[in-house]
Amino acid sequence: MTIPRYVLASMESGGSPEAAVVYDDTVYGLPGGPSMRTVLDDWPGWTGQIESAIGAGRLGRGVPVRDVQLTAPLPEPRNLYMCGANYADHAREMRGLARDAPIARPLHGPFFFLKPTSTVVGPDSAVALPHGIERLDWEVELAAVIGTSARNLPEQHALDCVAGYTVINDVSVRDRFKREPAPEPPMAFDWFTQKGWATTCPMGPWLVPSKFCANPGDLKMTLMVNGLVKQNSTTAEMIFDLKAQIAFLSRIVQLLPGDVIATGTPAGVGAGDKNSRYLQPGDEMVAEVEGIGTLRNRIEREQLNAAG
Known part of the structure; x- marks a missing residue:
């Protein structure tokens, strides 16, 4: 049927x-x-x-x-696993390489970081530009939502635990990525204060069951700011595809229903262009993944609460 x-x-x-x-x-x-x-x-x-x-x-x-006012499809994920540096075209732009330059697949596997689940906001919600921040950046991502508990999955069965897919915009505060001076070399890069600010994880507009997405490894992705295309790529640019990411994570942790895996972002981020204009109050971001949905969010200046 x-x-x-x-x-x-x-x-x-x-x-x-x-x-x-x-x-x-x-x-x-x-x-x-x-x-x-x-x-x-x-x-x-x-x-x-x-x-x-x-x-x-x-x-x-x-x-x-x-x-109907939709919220994030999963307003309170169990965990937000974010895959970084996972698109070949993004790696080329950040390293200043030619468009056809080969990108080696790291032997140790994909790079993951955790983003606070409290950063999640829904479609049409505001993303706050923190006071004192000048380099607020955008990152369209395909996200997989786990629907079955899983551990030590082989790659050939890794997608079996996926309930469905949604769109994430991993908004990033580039001003805070590097600490100078750092107390020790390993503390030079600060993923928490780059990625952990309130409202910096727009998600939506809905969850597409995996049965309606036969090939998550070949989907067009775009992100526009005020109608101008900034990112225009495809999930085929992933260095580690979704199967490899899930298998890798499941060897480390027990994946649980309600976990979200954001699979990385392609070329076109503000940090990849030294002449880029970063996000400002009033800007509208439109992140889209083919067959999954369109996610709109606007930028507003952070409102400071008065002490009381």
Whole structure:
């Protein structure tokens, strides 16, 4: 039986965000108002219910998607695993190499860092430009959301634990990447204060079940700032593909439902162009991954809370 394409989203519902199914441009709530984390904890069960309801025409009363405020599809991930330096074209731009220069695959495997889960915001949400920061940068990424607990996976079965895919914009504070002087050489690069600022992980607009994305290794990716294309590439530029990333992570940790793996960003970041204009208040970023979705966010000046 052919399963009609649908996606899952989270929406505001007067309290905690609730999971919903988006089908035929209409949003339908799920029975009991579960969170996306709850849905992911029983991914086969929930998707089976959803597909049965779609097939039987009993999704209930829906609301046009244009009239619904979507939050991040997974507002509270268990973990945010971020893959860095994982695109060949991005490596070339950062190293000042020719477009056809070969990029060696590191023998020790992909490079990962953790981003605070509290950085997540949804589509159309504001991203705060912190006071004193001048180099706020953009990074479109394909993200995989885990739906099955997994450990020590071989690459050929690594995608079996993926529930679905979404878009992430790994907004980065380049001003704070390098500490000078550093107390010790290993402390020269500061991934936390480059990547850990509040609101710097826009995610969305929804979660596309993996069954509707046959080849995550060959998807077009773009990011625009105020309508100007900054990044224009494809996931085929990954140095370590998603299978390799998942297998690598699963050898180190137990992957859990609700974990998110952001797979890296391609060429076109502000840091790759010494003449680049970085993000300013009022700018609009539009990150898009083919077949997954379009994620819009605006930049606002950080609001400082008064002591009280």
